[in-house]
Amino acid sequence: xxxxPRTKLDLDPATVKEARALARKTGRxxxxxxxxxxxxxxxxxxxRLAGLQGADPDGTPWVNRLMDVxxxxxxxxxxxxxPVWDALLRGEADDLSTLAQKASAGSxxxxxxxxxxxxxxxxxxxxxVAKGIKRIDARRVERERLIKRHxxxxxxxxxxxxxxxxxxxxxxxxxxxxxxxxxxIIAVIRSTGQSLxxxxxxxxxxxxxxxxxxxxxxxxxxxxxxxxSSRELGRYVRLTNYASGLCMxxxxxxxxxxxxxxxxxxxxxxxxxxxxxxxxxxxxQRFSRxxxxxxxxxxxTGEDNYLTTADxxxxxxxxxxxxxxxxxxxxxxxxxxxxxxxGHAFEIDPDVPDSFRLELAxxxxxxxxxxxxxxxxxxxxxxxxxxxxxxxxxxxxxNLVGALTGQGILLVGMxxxxxxxxxxxxxxxxxxxxxxxxxxxxxxxxDFRPEPDGFIANRARQVLGxxxxxxxxxxxxxxxxxxxxxxxxxGLMKRPADGGRGLDGVAxxxxxxxxxxxxxxxxxxxxxxxxxxxxxxxxxxxxxx
Amino acid sequence: xxxxxxxxxxxxxxxxxGMVQASFTLxxxxxxxxxxxxxxxxxxxxxxxxxxxxxxxxxxxxTFFVVYGRVHHLVDVSKVEVVERDYPxxxxxxxxxxxxxxxxxxxxxVGACIGSDAHTVGIDAILNIKGFAGEKxxxxxxxxKVVNLGxxxxxxxxxxxxxxxxxxxxxxxxxxxxxDAHLLNTREMSAAFRESYPSxxxxxxxxxxxxxxxxxxxxxxxxxxxxRGTTPGEVxxxxxxxxxxxxxxx
Numbered sequence: 156x157x158x159x160p161r162t163k164l165d166l167d168p169a170t171v172k173e174a175r176a177l178a179r180k181t182g183r184x185x186x187x188x189x190x191x192x193x194x195x196x197x198x199x200x201x202x203r204l205a206g207l208q209g210a211d212p213d214g215t216p217w218v219n220r221l222m223d224v225x226x227x228x229x230x231x232x233x234x235x236x237x238p239v240w241d242a243l244l245r246g247e248a249d250d251l252s253t254l255a256q257k258a259s260a261g262s263x264x265x266x267x268x269x270x271x272x273x274x275x276x277x278x279x280x281x282x283x284v285a286k287g288i289k290r291i292d293a294r295r296v297e298r299e300r301l302i303k304r305h306x307x308x309x310x311x312x313x314x315x316x317x318x319x320x321x322x323x324x325x326x327x328x329x330x331x332x333x334x335x336x337x338x339x340i341i342a343v344i345r346s347t348g349q350s351l352x353x354x355x356x357x358x359x360x361x362x363x364x365x366x367x368x369x370x371x372x373x374x375x376x377x378x379x380x381x382x383x384s385s386r387e388l389g390r391y392v393r394l395t396n397y398a399s400g401l402c403m404x405x406x407x408x409x410x411x412x413x414x415x416x417x418x419x420x421x422x423x424x425x426x427x428x429x430x431x432x433x434x435x436x437x438x439x440q441r442f443s444r445x446x447x448x449x450x451x452x453x454x455x456t457g458e459d460n461y462l463t464t465a466d467x468x469x470x471x472x473x474x475x476x477x478x479x480x481x482x483x484x485x486x487x488x489x490x491x492x493x494x495x496x497x498g499h500a501f502e503i504d505p506d507v508p509d510s511f512r513l514e515l516a517x518x519x520x521x522x523x524x525x526x527x528x529x530x531x532x533x534x535x536x537x538x539x540x541x542x543x544x545x546x547x548x549x550x551x552x553x554n555l556v557g558a559l560t561g562q563g564i565l566l567v568g569m570x571x572x573x574x575x576x577x578x579x580x581x582x583x584x585x586x587x588x589x590x591x592x593x594x595x596x597x598x599x600x601x602d603f604r605p606e607p608d609g610f611i612a613n614r615a616r617q618v619l620g621x622x623x624x625x626x627x628x629x630x631x632x633x634x635x636x637x638x639x640x641x642x643x644x645x646g647l648m649k650r651p652a653d654g655g656r657g658l659d660g661v662a663x664x665x666x667x668x669x670x671x672x673x674x675x676x677x678x679x680x681x682x683x684x685x686x687x688x689x690x691x692x693x694x695x696x697x698x699x700x
Numbered sequence: 701x702x703x704x705x706x707x708x709x710x711x712x713x714x715x716x717x718g719m720v721q722a723s724f725t726l727x728x729x730x731x732x733x734x735x736x737x738x739x740x741x742x743x744x745x746x747x748x749x750x751x752x753x754x755x756x757x758x759x760x761x762x763t764f765f766v767v768y769g770r771v772h773h774l775v776d777v778s779k780v781e782v783v784e785r786d787y788p789x790x791x792x793x794x795x796x797x798x799x800x801x802x803x804x805x806x807x808x809x810v811g812a813c814i815g816s817d818a819h820t821v822g823i824d825a826i827l828n829i830k831g832f833a834g835e836k837x838x839x840x841x842x843x844x845k846v847v848n849l850g851x852x853x854x855x856x857x858x859x860x861x862x863x864x865x866x867x868x869x870x871x872x873x874x875x876x877x878x879x880d881a882h883l884l885n886t887r888e889m890s891a892a893f894r895e896s897y898p899s900x901x902x903x904x905x906x907x908x909x910x911x912x913x914x915x916x917x918x919x920x921x922x923x924x925x926x927x928r929g930t931t932p933g934e935v936x937x938x939x940x941x942x943x944x945x946x947x948x949x950x
Contacts, residue, residue, distance in 0.1 A: 321878075335759060348816040351852060364816055365878040428820075428851060463821060537821065541910075541928070573910060576878065580725045583758045 163604050164523045164615045171524065174619060177626035178479035181636050186487050188637075189441040192434060193668065195222055195353070195660035197442045198235040200404035201672040204287030204412075205280070207251040208371070210357035217255040218405070219354045224258040228265035231662035234670045236280040241268035244275055251283075267667060281671035288449065288675050291411035295451040298414055301382070302391045308339035309390060310597070312532065312557055312565035314589060319344035319576060321363030323373045327380045332579075334384040334392045337586050340417060340564065342395035343377060345369050350400025350429050351656060355409065369396050369406055374413035393417055395455070398443045399425055401435070401657045407443035411450035417496065417564075418447055421457035422484045423477065427645055428460055432655035433637055441488050445676040448489035455564065456481040459500035459533035461645065467502040467537075471517050472621035473645055474499055476629075478521060479622065480636075482528070489676070492527035496564050500533035501553040505545075509610065511552055516614035518560040519605065523615070529563025532556070539572035546570040547588065554592035559600050565589065706778040710771060718770040720747060725764050730757035738765040746771045783914040787941035789933060792841050798940040799843035803868075807943065809838055810862045810903075811871035812849035815885040819875035820851050822908055826871065826932050837932045844936065855885075855892045862903055863896070869904040869939050877911045883920065890921030904942055906935070 199218040210216045222235060229238045239254065247263045248254035257263045268276050308314075316338035318329045330341040346363035349356075359376060360368040367373060374396065381392045393416035398407040403420070410418050422440055425431040447454055458474040458481075465473065478497045485495055499521050503510040521530055534553050539546045550568035557565045567585045569577045577585070605611040625644070632638035634652070643649040712719025722742065728734045735752050742750030750769035758764050790798065799807045811827045813820055825832035827848045829839040839846045847865050849858065862870050872889055874882035886907045893902055908926035917925045924938060 332759065346816075348852075364881065365876050430850065430852070463819075573875075578725065579758060579762055580723070580764045583756075583764060 162523050162526060164519055164612050165607055166520075166523055166616065166619060170616075170619060170623065174475075174479055174524075174623050174626070175483075177623060177630065178476075178483045181626055181629050182480055182483040182487065184635055185437050185637075186441065186484070188434065189438045191664055192438045192661055193231065193234060193664055193670065194404075194435055194438050194657075194662075195226070195231060196402050196404045196435075196439050196657075197670070197673075198222055198231065199402075200408045200442065200446070201235060201284060201670055202239070202251065203405055203408045204672050205251060205283045206287060207255060209252065211256075211259065214357060216354050216357055217252060217259075220259040221251070221255040224263070225265050229267045230665075231660075232665040233267050233667045234664070236284070236671055237268055237273055237276045237667065237669050238265035240276040240280040240283075241266065241272055244272070244279060273667070273669075277669055277671070280669075281674065284671040285675060287408070287412065288672070291408075291446070291450045292680075294412065294414040295449075298391075298416065298451060301385060305385045305388075306390045308393075310593065312562045313339040313393070313529075314586070315340040315342060315395070315531075315564050315566045316582065317342045317344055317566070317577075319366045321346065321365070321367055322361040323359050323367055323376055324361060326367055327377060330377060331380055331384045333582065334381065334388060336582060337590070338392065338567075339390070340393040340395055341377070341381060342417075342419075342566075343367050343369075343373070345397050350397075350425065350431075353401045353657065353660065355402050355405050369409075371409045371413060374409055374415060378414055395419065398447070398454075399457075400429060401425075401431060401439075401660070403436075403439040404442040404446070407446040407450075407452075410452060411446050415450075415452065417453045417455055418443075419457065420444060420447060420454040421460075421477075421498070422481050423640065423645060424457040424460060426640055426650050426655065428457075430650065430655045432658040432661065433640055433650060433652045435655070435657040435661050438661065440484065442673065442676075444485055444488035444490055445673075448491075448494065449676060449680065451494075453494045453496050453529065453564075454485060454490060455496040455531045456498045458498040459502070462500050462502035463537055467500070467504070468507065468513060471513075471618045472625055474517070475520060475524070475618055475622040476625050477645070478525065479626075482525065492525070493529065495525065495528035496531040497521065497525055497528050498531045498533060501535045501549075501556060501568075502537050505535075505538055505549055511556075512610050513614060514552075514556050515559060515605075516611040517618060518556050518562070519611065520615040520618055522560045522562075524619070530560075531564040531566065532560075532562035533566050534568025534572070536572050539568075539570070539574075541574050543570040543574070546572065547584070550585065551588050551592060554589050555596060558592055558596050558598075559603055561600055706776050708775050708777060709773070718772060719768065720771050721766065721768050722747065723764070723766045725758065725762050727762055729760055730755060730763040734763045735765075738763075738767060742767045742769055746773055748772070781915070785934070787938055790937045790940060792836065792933070792936070795841055795936045795940050796843040798944060799841075802940070802944045806843050806845045807868045807939065808845045808847065808865050809869045809871060809939070810847045810849065810858070810865055810867040811873070812853040812858050812861075813851045813873050813875070814853050814855055814858060814889055815874070815881060816852060816876070820873070822875055822910070823848065823850075823871065823873035826873070826908065826930070826935050831932050835931045835933045838936055840932075841936060844939075855889050858889065859892050859896050862893070867903045868943060869906060871935070872905075872907045874907065874909040874912070877909075882909055882911060886920045886922060894921065904939065906938075908935075 199222050202218040207218050225235050225238050316333040318326045320326050344366035346366045346368045356368045356370050359372045381394050385391045395417040398418040398420045425436045426433045458477045461473050501514050503513050535549050547570040569581050569585050571581045629639040637652045641651040709718040710720050735755050738752050739750050747769035750767050754766035756764045811823045827846050828837045831837040838844050905922040906924045907922045910928045912925045912927050914925050
């Protein structure tokens, strides 16, 4: 799609090819592993796509209640679809919600149907789950229509702002205000504990902790509010949330059905930073990415996190490696280039000589390696010290790197990072910073080309080389990536494949296993938008005086 | 020191000028009245005369101000209360030697970010061999056994692990401060340790994070609070100092 000459570093095509081949080689066994397993979260997501909603009076979602009973009766390894639709066909209940209630009361016993019964259950479950997928398709079409009607974000990078009050009804006016101030994307930070909950809370919530719970109702409320803002502002305002943690597949399904536009979704974040079991994560992640692919959602990966625990110079190649792996896993799951908001961050110690040149080298490397991916550029956090004046300058340099390397998504840095949650004035000053840099230097990339043998180009080559070495090193492990994760190769955290949270929710699929959602998601699909609808519009508006 | 030199004022560009700057937002549209309101607030804060050097509308309902001016307040340095380091700063070598002498075994440190806090920056800076501010972390000390449990560890998990490891000290880092999470989590942690250990067997409880008040240790039920800028060497020195003292008391 893009006509802008972006490849500036003259990376050796053979090395780039080798890097991708190594990523594929590293990732493929993981995909095989993911295909052989299912998880409680994948099965619950299937029930959600089939339309099962709501929670019991204690707040436990019906999908969890039903899943638990099915699991107790027939196990997890056959999937939830056959036993559940077999019970419906046997007349145990008229619909899923009644079945869930009866099952939790102990008045339904599930079995694994065989022969003709199994065929009928398969067909019935597929028909019902297809409705959920159809709803996701419809929401995608609706997004395209609204973008056409209201217009898209007027420039690149898209400006990404965060709200995080804990109360959805406080979040809404804050998000609308942020959109008025210039945000193209609103991210609602989740309550910090949510990634470790093995259920998705229900309803509109007002008591999150350092963020707001991701629930279907909260998604719906916020999307509706931003639709209002889109109308008011004459540009479509995107909404972001997190498909991560123990309920990644369910959140992905809800996001698709409620027309969220972007989701944080990293291949290894949950493993490394939340100590979620690696197998659980890879299985959940593949399913969730298939749903995102279908929904036309742009994923944001979490490479910035590596740099919050490891040194940003020494660990630069782990970012590149993770980006390559994220790309492989994403494409395998059906996502396209324009949907890959691969993450990276401005986290080098500003006291290091040439820190800006190093940042620029790393960012250009990401840009050149992934020329058609939007890339998500994350602001400094680690070296924001409380000296807000210095922090403001650092954010300015962060923005400048963003402008020079054509980032697609720019998370706006706050000078009060690590001091307070952003005040209204912090946000205003931060946006002034972005606007100044983009106005003053937004097209500087047209003039800027690093010296072919200079510091920046050499540094980029070095990082790419180290990334290739690292992948060789990963492949030297007996069990490849899983062993590398276990011995602390990434982010210094050691996560063995048989440890971590959520392992008891994983099962190897039996030969009878059936999941209608996976079946549909594996099939090729036609949509109105196999490519980014915004590109042509953006170019015309950017060239306008 | 003379009586007079205890008394200081802010310094702009001339001794005794008392100059300060402040910035704030008022929930009013930008207007002359708004600027007057900013000057009035500054005056009430003791900034007088106040110069409103910048006023910027932020949307229809808010205005942001930057104010410069003179304050008349005096600060009496002799009456300032702080927690000064009350232990000698040792090199890693000295720490190792002191541990050997006092314990005749390695000193076990269990560290974690507790509650929902996922920010391991602080605990990693102190514990990881990589360290912080040019100092190697506690893992580098031969006589220290470091068990870093990482992020989002529950209090019961932490207590259990501390017992399992026979921890001499427990280090907890808290970065997230929303709704006073750092204080609530710390109190929960100290209470849990008090409950599951006899008071003379309890490990040293140390909490750290950028937004703690150093003088709040007793209130939080911990032995020591470390704040922003603490280096691994300071923590190691403190551990040795405390445990040697304990050892001699026992």
